[in-house]
Structures are given as structure tokens and as C-alpha cells.
Amino acid sequence: MPRAVWLLSPGVFVNALSSFTFVFVFVYLTGPRGLSVAEAGLITGIGGIGLIAGNFTGGGYGDRFGHRRVLLVASVLAGGALTFLPALPTAALYFALPPAQYALGAIRSANSALVAVIVPEGARRQAFAVVRCVSNGGFTLGPPLGALIATGLSYDWLFVADGVGTLAFALWTARVVPARGAANTPAAAPDGGLGRGxxxxxxxxxxxxxxxxxxxxxxxxxxxxxxxxxxxxxxxxxxxxxxxxxxxxxxxxxxxxxxxxxxxxxxxxxxxxxxxxxxxxxxxxxxxxxxxxxxxxxxxxxxxxxxxxxxxxxxxxxxxxxxxxxxxxxxxxxxxxxxxxxxxxxxxxxxxxxxxxxxxxxxxxxxxxxxxxxxxxxxxxxxxxRVRPGSSEPTVPGTAPDLGEDPVRHDSRPAHETGSRPxxxxx
Structure with a gap:
């Protein structure tokens, strides 16, 4: 696998480790915030819709603006929103939590898209397994850590820690996955337009x-x-x-x-x-x-x-x-x-x-x-x-797409040296 996947993994782990607010948000709303179960359910339900919408759209934005760029923007927006959420009045949570959840959903799909364009066909299964492994490791350790923060400090610090962890993920990604190349346009469809939809x-x-x-x-x-x-x-x-x-x-x-x-x-x-x-x-x-x-x-x-x-x-x-x-x-x-x-x-x-x-x-x-x-x-x-978009010609396995924003270079060593077999x- 490309070196960038291994470098990206520690950031994914820290982000997952600090993503414990989703476990405690309902308790936070009905406890320190004093909302009823129905009100807390409404806010978390709207937030869940935002999360799904972010998943459905984050990768598509990357096709237009660059996957690395979208991942960074979504991480900064989500991290900033979570960090300052405890300072907001309760009424403002109806308007602040759903956009934060939307940005978190966009992070997930943008991160998957970034890994997909970094890794050549034939090695993607192993790459996604690595990312999932470190993410699951973080999610396993996160809730107990969150419980310690909530009981030892306060529930407000859960959101601050989650926000800081998300911002740290953005900083780490910007450092280890640099944008190389001057082009800022995504790969074009074969007909020069948007393809077949x-x-x-x-x-x-x-x-x-x-x-x-x-x-x-x-x-x-x-x-x-x-x-x-x-x-x-x-x-x-x-x-x-x-x-x-x-x-x-x-x-x-x-x-x-x-x-x-x-x-x-x-x-x-x-x-x-x-x-x-x-x-x-x-x-x-x-x-x-x-x-x-x-x-x-x-x-x-x-x-x-x-x-x-x-x-x-x-x-x-x-x-x-x-x-x-x-x-x-x-x-x-x-x-x-x-x-x-x-x-x-x-x-x-x-x-x-x-x-x-x-x-x-x-x-x-x-x-x-x-x-x-x-x-x-x-x-x-x-x-x-597989067919090439807009053509009946089969695609060539292992070819790398034009990213527009070139996050990393594919390893140019032969397949027998890299262990990747497209x-x-x-x-």
C-alpha cells in the first residue's frame, strides 16, 4: 500500500478515539441541558439525518474540489462546531448540532474517497481494512475514556475533546497528505462533461x-x-x-x-x-x-x-x-x-x-x-x-485516476516489490 495510508492511519485513530460524543449526546441533552426525552430525541434525530446527508455528499464534493481539500474543510468545520457547542444556549443546539453532524458525515465519505484515490486497484481491500482496523480500535477505547472525562470533569469537556481531536485529525492530514501539483480540477468525464449522471x-x-x-x-x-x-x-x-x-x-x-x-x-x-x-x-x-x-x-x-x-x-x-x-x-x-x-x-x-x-x-x-x-x-x-464510462471498452486494472489535486504519488515500484497485485x- 502507498505510504500515505500508513501515515493517515494515526490521524484516523485519534479522530475515532475522540469521537465519543455520539455515545453520550442523549445523556448530555437530558441531563446537564435539562431537555425532555422527546426534545432530546428530536435533536438527535435531526442530527442523525444530517449525519447521513453528509455521508451521501462528502465524496461528491471531493470529485469537484479535491478529496483532500474537502476532508480538511469538513474536519475544521466539525471540530470548530463541537469545540464551541457547550458555550451555546440550549435553544441554539437545534441549529448547531445538525450541521456539525453533517460535517462529521462528510468526513467519513471524504476520507474513504481519499483512500480510494490514493490506493491503486488491487490493494484497496487491504487499505480499507487498515483504516477500519485503526478506526475500530479508536471507537473501542473512546467510550470508556469519554466516561472518565464526563464523570471526572463534565459533559461539556466531551465536546471540547471531540472537537480538538477532529481538528488534530485535520492538521495531521494536511501534514502527511500534502497536495502536490497545480491542477485543481477533478478528473473529467470522457465526453468532457459530467458523464452520464x-x-x-x-x-x-x-x-x-x-x-x-x-x-x-x-x-x-x-x-x-x-x-x-x-x-x-x-x-x-x-x-x-x-x-x-x-x-x-x-x-x-x-x-x-x-x-x-x-x-x-x-x-x-x-x-x-x-x-x-x-x-x-x-x-x-x-x-x-x-x-x-x-x-x-x-x-x-x-x-x-x-x-x-x-x-x-x-x-x-x-x-x-x-x-x-x-x-x-x-x-x-x-x-x-x-x-x-x-x-x-x-x-x-x-x-x-x-x-x-x-x-x-x-x-x-x-x-x-x-x-x-x-x-x-x-x-x-x-x-x-467493468466498462470505461461512456465506452464499451474495458478499463485497465490498476490505473490511477486524475485526482485534480494530487494528494500522493503512486508507488512506481513493480508489483512484486510492493506486494500490490492489480x-x-x-x-
Missing amino acids: VWGELRARPAVLVLLGAILVVDVIYRQQYSTFPVYLADHGLDTGVYGLVIALNGAVILLLELPAAVALRARPPLRVVGVGLLLVGAGYGALLLGTGLATAVLMMVLLSLGEILYKTPATAYVADQAPAHAIGLFQSLYAGVSASGVVLGGPLGGALYSAAPGLLWPLCAALAAGAGGAVLWTSARPGR RAVAG
Whole structure:
């Protein structure tokens, strides 16, 4: 992988480590701020919509203005907003928190787009696995650190620390990923215009369309572990300690196995790997049908974690590999948006179904995930090839797009020296 990915990783870790306000924001609003549960729910709901909107648009901005530049601007805006949020009156939170969440969402998709254009095709799975690994490490350590800050100092310092961490990420990125080259225009479409538009580009890549739909469905299912699953455990006599143990198991499995899995499976067709991962997510929720207890909860989380390892990184890399050169950021935004939609949709949909028919939730989750996995596997079995935007000519694997703003130079060493082996993408 290019050296810039390794250099970017410490900044990603610090940013994830300090991103603990999302865990405590509801408690902050109903506690120190004195809002009712309904008012806090309204603010966090609007903020969640802003977060998803930022995911859907951040990479697209990068295609127009440069991915590094957009990442820096979004990080500065989000960091500044979070730092000064505690000083705002409570009424102003309705107007300040959603834009801050929007900027945080834009950071996620812009960062994915930056990694996608830094890394040549054939090594993106390993690169995204590294970024996800350091990010998950930060998110694992962040909440306990946030709890210490909240109890030892105050909840206001949570936002200050989060904001400072985000600003530090911007500073680190500016230092280790310098903009080289005078061009400030993104890669142009082959016809000199905007290409075929989003829908046209997706129709030319039906496998990407199927994959995005499958990820949208599965993310709503995947997020049930943070909403209805703890309620389910409590309803069956398992306390919060058991839930904390099971969630910690999720982080441990991912941190231990994601990087080795990315290397071991790097030569496997990506859609087949993703399809199996989605099936494992369904099997995880299906395991809850075997009974209620610690053993089934652990089995569920192990299967869910293995499924996450298999589908998230290869899916991100596959979307980047299939994107036209002038819309890599847009494709990353589409993936980032659908892969985070469960943050907004998972709780309300799962909660409504669990309240109306609790016995139906887990069979439906298992069936939908199995259907999504089956659709991706069916797509992977269909003959197809990548096509150059606006042309029937196949693309040349491993070529680097014109970034407009050239963040880093690709390593010019032969593939056998770098360990990167660009190749055609199956499916």
C-alpha cells in the first residue's frame, strides 16, 4: 500500500478515539441541558439525518474540489462546531448540532474517497481494512475514556475533546497528505462533461446497484445490535453487563481478524466474499431463534462480527474499483450513505416491529439478510466486466485516476516489490 495510508492511519485513530460524543449526546441533552426525552430525541434525530446527508455528499464534493481539500474543510468545520457547542444556549443546539453532524458525515465519505484515490486497484481491500482496523480500535477505547472525562470533569469537556481531536485529525492530514501539483480540477468525464449522471453510471454497473441495495437492507438489520438487541436481552433476564460483554466481543473479533482476513482473501472475487458475509449476518440473528441465553448471544455476536469482516471492507473496495475516474468520490458517498442509513432507520423500524410482534423481528432479520446475501452471490455468478464510462471498452486494472489535486504519488515500484497485485475485478 502507498505510504500515505500508513501515515493517515494515526490521524484516523485519534479522530475515532475522540469521537465519543455520539455515545453520550442523549445523556448530555437530558441531563446537564435539562431537555425532555422527546426534545432530546428530536435533536438527535435531526442530527442523525444530517449525519447521513453528509455521508451521501462528502465524496461528491471531493470529485469537484479535491478529496483532500474537502476532508480538511469538513474536519475544521466539525471540530470548530463541537469545540464551541457547550458555550451555546440550549435553544441554539437545534441549529448547531445538525450541521456539525453533517460535517462529521462528510468526513467519513471524504476520507474513504481519499483512500480510494490514493490506493491503486488491487490493494484497496487491504487499505480499507487498515483504516477500519485503526478506526475500530479508536471507537473501542473512546467510550470508556469519554466516561472518565464526563464523570471526572463534565459533559461539556466531551465536546471540547471531540472537537480538538477532529481538528488534530485535520492538521495531521494536511501534514502527511500534502497536495502536490497545480491542477485543481477533478478528473473529467470522457465526453468532457459530467458523464452520464449518477443513474446512468449506476445502470452501467448493475452489480454495484444490487450491492448498494443489499447493503442498505443489511445495515438496518446490523444496527439492531445497538437498539432492539439490548432490549431483547433485558426482557429475557440478561442485564446490561451481559450486553456490554457481547458488544466488547464484537470489537475484539474484528480487531483480531479483519486484517488477516483482508490479506488471506485478497485474491477472492469480492462479491462472493461480500455475499457470504451478508449470509453470516443473517445467520447471527437466526442464532437467536435457538433460545435465549448467554451462549446464543455470544454465538450471535461471533457470527455477526465474522459477517461484518467479510462484507464491509470488500464492499467498500469493490465500489471504489467499479467507479468511473471522474466519480470515485460520488460512488464512495453512495456507499457511505447506504452503509450508515441504519443509524437513522434501524432503531425506529426495529423498535416498531419489536413492540408490535417481538417474535417476528429475528426471523425477519435473518430472512432479509439471507435474501440480500443471495442477491449479491447471484450477481457475482453473472458474467460481466467493468466498462470505461461512456465506452464499451474495458478499463485497465490498476490505473490511477486524475485526482485534480494530487494528494500522493503512486508507488512506481513493480508489483512484486510492493506486494500490490492489480487485477481485474470479478463480477
